[in-house]
Amino acid sequence: MKWNVPNILTLIxxxxxxxxxxxxxxxxxxxxxxSAIIFIVAAVTDWLDGYLARKNNQVSNFGKxxxxxxxxxxxxxxxxxxxxxxxxxxxxxxxxxxRELLIGGMxxxxxxxxxxxxxxxxxxxxxxxxxxxxxxxxxxxxPFMFVPVSIGTILIWVSVVLSVYSCxxxxxxNRSVFTD
Numbered sequence: 001m002k003w004n005v006p007n008i009l010t011l012i013x014x015x016x017x018x019x020x021x022x023x024x025x026x027x028x029x030x031x032x033x034x035s036a037i038i039f040i041v042a043a044v045t046d047w048l049d050g051y052l053a054r055k056n057n058q059v060s061n062f063g064k065x066x067x068x069x070x071x072x073x074x075x076x077x078x079x080x081x082x083x084x085x086x087x088x089x090x091x092x093x094x095x096x097x098x099r100e101l102l103i104g105g106m107x108x109x110x111x112x113x114x115x116x117x118x119x120x121x122x123x124x125x126x127x128x129x130x131x132x133x134x135x136x137x138x139x140x141x142x143p144f145m146f147v148p149v150s151i152g153t154i155l156i157w158v159s160v161v162l163s164v165y166s167c168x169x170x171x172x173x174n175r176s177v178f179t180d
Contacts, residue, residue, distance in 0.1 A: 017077050023035040024085070046074075092160050133152050133156040136150075
């Protein structure tokens, strides 16, 4: 592994995940605020490592492999925590995670054929919406808590729709990889 800033940020994100979850299982007051802060820091490292890797031409095999794994683990941990806390339903988590498994499988098949499938705009938009939804749900919809509906819950379902759309888009755009 090359020790560069993008790779270090990916490692930091992975190290933050257990701390993010740990606060949920403590009796600390305002655990959710601490978890939200950690999640926000981790989300910023996700954006920053990609930006720096591209800007400084520091894209590495380590980053290509571990950056998406770190992202998936962070989101999975958050969704499972929010599901246990009663903020996100099982169906939403199932659809979101099924999409991640399908896309990961597609990328693996493509990689075995020497094809790299980059993230599309719809997948990136899904991730941004998902991150905002998770943060809002962790913060009990602050600063929108006086709105009669949960903005975080609405955004989770928007991310579900974007997940389904982006998954279909990946299959359609890359169908030649899967037809022999």
